[in-house]
Amino acid sequence: MPTRANRPKTKQPTINDVAALAGVSKKTVSRVINESPLISEKTREKVKTVIAELGFVPNPQARALAFRRNFLIVLLHDNPNAQTVLNFQNGVLDAIKDSDLALLVRPVDRDSDDMLENVRVFLEKQRPIGALLLPPISENDDLTELCQSLGVRYVRIGSAELDEPGKCISSNDREVVEKACRKLIELGHRRIGFVRGPQGFRSARERELGFQDALRGAGLTMSEELIAQGNYRIDSGTEAGHKLLSLKDRPTAIFASNDEMAAGVMQVALGNGISVPEQLSIIGFDDSPTATHIWPRLSTVRWPIREMGAHAAHMLVSEFLPPVPGISEPEYAMLASTFVERQSVAAPEK
Amino acid sequence: MPTRANRPKTKQPTINDVAALAGVSKKTVSRVINESPLISEKTREKVKTVIAELGFVPNPQARALAFRRNFLIVLLHDNPNAQTVLNFQNGVLDAIKDSDLALLVRPVDRDSDDMLENVRVFLEKQRPIGALLLPPISENDDLTELCQSLGVRYVRIGSAELDEPGKCISSNDREVVEKACRKLIELGHRRIGFVRGPQGFRSARERELGFQDALRGAGLTMSEELIAQGNYRIDSGTEAGHKLLSLKDRPTAIFASNDEMAAGVMQVALGNGISVPEQLSIIGFDDSPTATHIWPRLSTVRWPIREMGAHAAHMLVSEFLPPVPGISEPEYAMLASTFVERQSVAAPEK
DNA sequence: TCCTTAATAGACACCGGTGTCAAAAACAAG
DNA sequence: CTTGTTTTTGACACCGGTGTCTATTAAGGA
Numbered sequence A, B: 001m002p003t004r005a006n007r008p009k010t011k012q013p014t015i016n017d018v019a020a021l022a023g024v025s026k027k028t029v030s031r032v033i034n035e036s037p038l039i040s041e042k043t044r045e046k047v048k049t050v051i052a053e054l055g056f057v058p059n060p061q062a063r064a065l066a067f068r069r070n071f072l073i074v075l076l077h078d079n080p081n082a083q084t085v086l087n088f089q090n091g092v093l094d095a096i097k098d099s100d101l102a103l104l105v106r107p108v109d110r111d112s113d114d115m116l117e118n119v120r121v122f123l124e125k126q127r128p129i130g131a132l133l134l135p136p137i138s139e140n141d142d143l144t145e146l147c148q149s150l151g152v153r154y155v156r157i158g159s160a161e162l163d164e165p166g167k168c169i170s171s172n173d174r175e176v177v178e179k180a181c182r183k184l185i186e187l188g189h190r191r192i193g194f195v196r197g198p199q200g201f202r203s204a205r206e207r208e209l210g211f212q213d214a215l216r217g218a219g220l221t222m223s224e225e226l227i228a229q230g231n232y233r234i235d236s237g238t239e240a241g242h243k244l245l246s247l248k249d250r251p252t253a254i255f256a257s258n259d260e261m262a263a264g265v266m267q268v269a270l271g272n273g274i275s276v277p278e279q280l281s282i283i284g285f286d287d288s289p290t291a292t293h294i295w296p297r298l299s300t301v302r303w304p305i306r307e308m309g310a311h312a313a314h315m316l317v318s319e320f321l322p323p324v325p326g327i328s329e330p331e332y333a334m335l336a337s338t339f340v341e342r343q344s345v346a347a348p349e350k
Numbered sequence C: 001t002c003c004t005t006a007a008t009a010g011a012c013a014c015c016g017g018t019g020t021c022a023a024a025a026a027c028a029a030g
Numbered sequence D: 001c002t003t004g005t006t007t008t009t010g011a012c013a014c015c016g017g018t019g020t021c022t023a024t025t026a027a028g029g030a
Helices: A015-022 A026-033 A041-054 A060-067 A082-096 A115-126 A141-150 A173-186 A202-217 A234-245 A259-271 A289-293 A305-320 B015-022 B026-033 B041-054 B060-067 B082-096 B115-126 B141-150 B173-186 B202-217 B234-245 B259-271 B289-293 B305-320
Strands: A072-077 A102-107 A130-133 A153-157 A168-171 A192-196 A227-229 A253-256 A281-283 A300-302 A338-340 B072-077 B102-107 B130-133 B153-157 B168-171 B192-196 B227-229 B253-256 B281-283 B300-302 B338-340
Touching: A015 A026, A015 A041, A026 A041, A060 B060, A072 A082, A072 A115, A072 A305, A082 A102, A082 A305, A082 B082, A082 B102, A102 A115, A102 B082, A102 B102, A115 A141, A130 A141, A130 A305, A141 A153, A153 A305, A168 A173, A168 A305, A173 A192, A173 A202, A173 A253, A173 A281, A173 A300, A173 A338, A192 A202, A192 A234, A192 A259, A227 A234, A234 A253, A234 A259, A253 A259, A259 A281, A259 A289, A259 B289, A289 B259, A289 B289, B015 B026, B015 B041, B026 B041, B072 B082, B072 B115, B072 B305, B082 B102, B082 B305, B102 B115, B115 B141, B130 B141, B130 B305, B141 B153, B153 B305, B168 B173, B168 B305, B173 B192, B173 B202, B173 B253, B173 B281, B173 B300, B173 B338, B192 B202, B192 B234, B192 B259, B227 B234, B234 B253, B234 B259, B253 B259, B259 B281, B259 B289
Parallel strands: A072 A102, A072 A130, A130 A153, A153 A168, A192 A227, A192 A253, A253 A281, B072 B102, B072 B130, B130 B153, B153 B168, B192 B227, B192 B253, B253 B281
Antiparallel strands: A300 A338, B300 B338
16 A cells, blocks of 8 residues: 655645545545535545545645635744743644644844834734734733734733723732732731832732732731832842841741742842741742742742633634633633742741 | 825735736736846836835745745754743744744654654644754654655754754853863862763763763762762752762762752752752753752853854755854854853862 | 436636746847 | 847746636436
8 A cells, every 4th residue: 555655755745636646626625625515425535545645735825825814823922931931832732733723933022112013024924813912012002903903813811901802811810919918917927028010010010909909908008118119030039139128127928029039039038048938938920930949949829821822822713723622612711820839938937 | 105004904915916006017026026136226116116105015825835935944842941942942033033934833742652743744734944953852863854754954953963964053061061060179079969861862961971071080980879860850850969968978069960950959958958059069051040040049051042043043044044244154063052150159168 | 207406526717926938128239 | 220139027827725606416306
């Protein structure tokens, strides 16, 4: 029996080769490929055999051209956390695995002046069906407007814009942060520091709101001196650590708006002989690899980024995707984050 | 003056629209797009004006079809270090930024039985010009054979196969590891532990050879009890830490074959009250984000991953890329790693 | 058996570009 | 003003698929 290995490797067989060998028209082969019902079982089998024999794979470029649509989705990101990006990407790939879709990944330079122009050129060239926007650029309205004007649909991650149903996926960050901080309070912490994320980021605001909820719930007031401004990078974490840990009445616990800043705070603590968690409890956010690499391992909040990737893909292009039991309603736009307890939290001393 | 904003957004203009508006044939427009010299300056200008006016962007799918080649390269990876993958990816994107090429990223599951079959399907479908192979799968010869048999050229990263000139890029890891360990010896360390990378990985072998070079250079012998087997994951680092640090005559320094394992060793040390670097010096490899997130910050080896990405892209598809001053000879396949000194190394006590 | 209707298959144009080769235009020389 | 030569341009087929519409075949009813 002839197999793929036998044919010359110089050229991929085309639909014409299949048609000729099967003794049918190329349109018939096309029908088989696209699982059209307008075809007899006998013919279908015959053609399928030839396809298998030849190892025929339809040329996606030609299909894209003929369908007047190309089976491409893009992932636009400027997230500094590589693991987050890759996990999300894997989630998307999980979802599109058995489809005809392909994923193009595009990092975006948020600070560049011509960011928008670059993205426009990219989108005009690739003409993807849709775009997935990871935070923080998912919060950029210019970008979503651009998508809209180019006829590229989009799904934003982490931006609970209630006025855009079906176009965003978010997690219950506020709630989980509240829970995590409540935990601190239950352990007896009363002076709790907070390292804020960068201004203007919805993610930062959500986390801060969760923190405030917890304080309010316990009848505590938020004091400005226990708050430090950060930018999600480790250096801002060490700065925050210096500020908060040099207070005469220093906090016994600190919530940092992401793991990296939490690591910075921890470095300052350990560098100054403040033991964690005995003298200082620390909680981060993201559950990045860092959280388990530092010592003591960091209690943090994990958002279901891979699942979000799969959901986002379904929300974006459900009609091209095979149905998945777990992901029944693409409308469902909220996934649950979880509080991961590790070794960086304990009851305060004395 | 009419601009792109004026035209209806429903449909991208095609080469026919340009041709009609400019009063020339589509072939002439094609010549302008492809910068053919067989065209008069006057016509070129006229067509270019219309292109700008219409905001015309050639359809890459149609070009791919007509050129019988699609302008795609793929990145195949199964590297556990997300930052590495993303940095490399960015290097590639740097290189192809002003070209017609697009990059498709494909994670590969090394442990899956049908890994090879999955990749074959992927490559047969996408038919990329070439593939970039990141370690560790860059060491998989089945994969490179597959590429070869499909007519997909490839460049392997981190595998200095001297019998494959022009097909791999590597760094001088062995040399730099030797230098890093020599540094330990110069500080006075005599009992130096080694956490080995997983069996069968060239990267692991290179690092071990560098370690051996350093010992040999100082007239020290390698003792089996000071060696622990790891698999590049943090848990194997903690296991190694337990083994090495529970020795009656424990090492005063440990070289771990990657940062993650180094973090594991450090956790065991700190958990057992062994201070770093006073009582134990630690060196890692990769300069991952982890290296600066742990405390004390880790001395490590940085390999120029982003630059390697750019170089690899040039080596793979130089004819499609605009020339870059820094990257003159794609033949040059060795990039320099550097030893990054931070706070995890000091002279041994007493 | 013949006619009607439904199911199946094929012919042909088309998607938006490029290659080939011949036609038209521009220029030089006789 | 012709003619020969070189540029410049265009007509047309083609890349590998799909949409539309018609032709063929099979099945059912009179």
